[in-house]
Amino acid sequence: MAYPLILIALLVSLSLLHHSRTLSCPSTHKQALLHFKSIVAPPPQPTNDSISIFDSWITNNCCNWQGVTCNLALPSKPVTHLSLSAVVPLPYTAPSTAIASLFAIHTLRFLDISENSLEGEIPSPSQGFASLVNLTYLDLSSNLLNGTIPSNLFQLRNLKQLNLGGNSLTGFLSSAIANLFKLQVLSIEDNSLTGPIPAEIGNLIQLKLLSLSQNHFSGEIPESILRLARLQALDLGNNSLTSSIPDQIGALSNLSFLSLKMNQLSGEIPVSISDLKQLQSLELNRNSLTGLIPSSLFHLKMLKKLNLGANKLLLNHSLEIHPRSSFSFLSLRACGLTGSIPGWLSDQKQLDFLDLSENQLTGSIPLWLTGPQIGSLIMSDNNLTGQIPSNLFNSRNLSVLDLSRNGLSGHLPVNIGNASAIMILLLGSNNLSGYIPPSITNITRLLALDLSENQLSGDSFPQFRTDTYLAYVDLSENSFYGEVPVGFGPQIRSLSLASNKFTGPLPAKLITMNFIENLDLHDNYITGAIPHWIGQMSAIYVLNLRDNRLEGAVPFAISNLSKLHVLDLSGNNLTGTVPAEMGQLTGMVDTPITYFSISDLFTFSLDLSDITTYWKGALRDLGYQRVSTYANLDLSRNQVSGRIPSELGNLKGLKSLNMSYNMLEGEIPATFGLLHKLESLDLSHNKINGSIPPSFGSLYQLTTLDLSYNRLTGRIPVGGQMSAMTDPSSYANNSGLCGFQVQVRCEPDDPSEVSEGELDAQGEESIGDHWLNLKWGVVYGFLLGFSVAVVVSYFAGFLYPNAPKRYLRSLR
């Protein structure tokens, strides 16, 4: 990214070279620049032939150096402009102290050191920036600056442009910002500033552009902002601003860009907003705005972009809208639209992006919406019915089509492949039937295809070409049958074929999917063994083969899947033992991992599929975005036998471990106490014997425990969460467990009794100690001189009234 900018900087500075004359720049300036260079210039790379701006910084006269401009009209030839954007090539970083070297050039008027990966606080030695009294332009954006904005920056009274965006600055924005009264451009976007927007910002009456977006500003939008009459662009989006939009916002009559999106603004959209006659872009999406959308908004002739989505706004249906605006971007997502798709949209001939999702629109998709100009059509989560018009697919501009979660029926149009520019095609959760038209493989730009939850069927899948970009395919919950299809190209990242009727073995061609991260084949009729080559699918994070007819042993090669962190093999006919090698699944040792997310590529929210697995006893959607934070291992409902390998205790990142309903025997490995992140452990319905290891007292995050239907004996450990695992059904149907959790008293000489010292050694005091150390029949003396015997009949006749119950499994 930095390189094109270097080129631009280079060209700009080349054009400035001609101004050089005989005399050279002041030596103090030269020394300052050389000092700057010595700090930021990356180490010379013998093999690197890319051109650096610093290659020209060798001559005597620094006025000739690239990026440097002097005032040649003055005898001293002082340096006045420094265009040093992107002089530190990626991936290098440089300490922010480099900036301080430039404070010696008091004649500087223009300083651009953006995009340099300068790391650390903005330097502020004695005078700091205040020594650059002539500065009118300062750009420190897109670096790695942190800490607060130094106060001496606010002494640059000649500053007209200040850009601090794209750093990690923290703290409040000082009211001293008002000192910079000549400012025309102020951009502090994309930092981590907190606190209120200072009311003094209203004193900067020269401002044309004000961007404070992507910070953590809170409190109200100050009324004083209405004094900024010259403002053309105001961006306060993506903060935590509350209260309402100022009533008199219409006073900012020069505004052409206004974004207040992604805050917590409430109240109504002020009527005065339609006084903003110059407005071209209005983004109020993702707030808590209420009331009716002023119809006058649609009369703003210049308005091209209007995003009101995800508020609690309502469009007045009784109102005939005859918009004078000609929108290119319009989002009325979740604006309470009812009835058919508004007819006035048919006159919008410039519409490139239309989002009407999350309304209650009914009726069919009108033909006029299928015109050739529209690029993105998002109408998910409505009640649209009828067929998908085939005309829609005659457009070469259509790049996003999202009609998910409607009541659309009929077949997929056979000409679907004519829309060759589609990148995102989401038609899930409708009533579509028939087969997938083979022409779909002509959509060469297709990235994401979701046809899940329909009644599609067929046993021959279109084979995508090997040069397809297809990364995400969800065909789950249909009626496809035959062998598991694999013709989705080599780029595929996420493939879900779950809940269909696929048969036969796992096809060996799966290993050609070199980038596959999520493979979900659950709920089919897949047979045969889990092949050893599965260990070659090295990119895989989530492997879900639940509820098939797989047999044989779990191959030890599965431990080669070093990124695997959700493995669900439950509900098959697997036999053999649990491979000890599973303890080497490094993806389950350290979580979370972040990985490629296709939805990050788009500016609208893409609700990609579900990754469903059992979580704490119920089938849950972990979500594609969040699944990276889980590490789940599920081998339940098979016929796996033998001992549980103690190596599983290595999987320290595990959040959920389910080995229930197998034929496991032997003892629970004491190493399970090392699973400090484990929230859910189900070993029920096996033949496990021995006692529950005392190390369970250090399962600090355990919330769901089921050890029922085994042959366990002895004392249930106490300490930490074990003292809160008091549901007797967790321990039911064993061979003699005791402890306060089940309200069964242990024999005092129980060999499995845990000593206090042992618990302390685990770094965990126990609330259960109180219970363990009860002194029976103690006579207690009192201050008043008489005593009362308190007989502690601790276990007198209680049986937990509720019968042990297993959680019903259900979808959300």
Next chain:
Amino acid sequence: MASSSLLISLASCLLFLAVSPALASNSEGEALCAFKSRLSDPNNVLQSWDQSLVNPCTWFHVTCDSQNRVIRLDLGNSNITGTLGPELGRLQHLQYLELYRNSFMGKIPEELGNLKNLVSMDLYENQLEGEIPKSLSKLKSLRFMRLNNNKLTGSIPRELVTLSNLKVLDFSNNDLCGTIPVDGPFSTFPPESFENNKRLNGPELLGLASYDFGC
């Protein structure tokens, strides 16, 4: 640092309310969200509390039943600082409230008495102060009540004797006063359950001394 993370959590909570009008029925998620906004969470144990989700059932440290109702809140030993709020009383189906060994301050909200399904209330080893609310006597399902090692004051509410399911109780290491009830389940609790309350005087003498003797 702590205050900024508090602000962020506040922000994300409010965002949840803003973004998801369709989730207005997810009152338990909102209640947890309101609770989170009170807390400082330096270890980021609440990071997974993603308010854009349809329910809180996949949040870490939260457990739901099969009908997506929150039945457990497990935040013991999590280095959390903050107060308990009335919103916790909205977790109607909660069975386990495990907030032990943190730095919770302030009073125990009387709204906790609305948690009629609560089986276990573990608030031990915090810095809670004020009185034990009488409303806790409405927790008819309660079997475990561990409030030890806090700074609780006042007398033990007599109304607690009606909690017939109570099996384990620990009020030790507080600053409670008055006398210890002897009726109902209190006849079974060992003296250790009450020790180290300097102003607590021992079992009440029915008909002889007023229960708040010494308070």
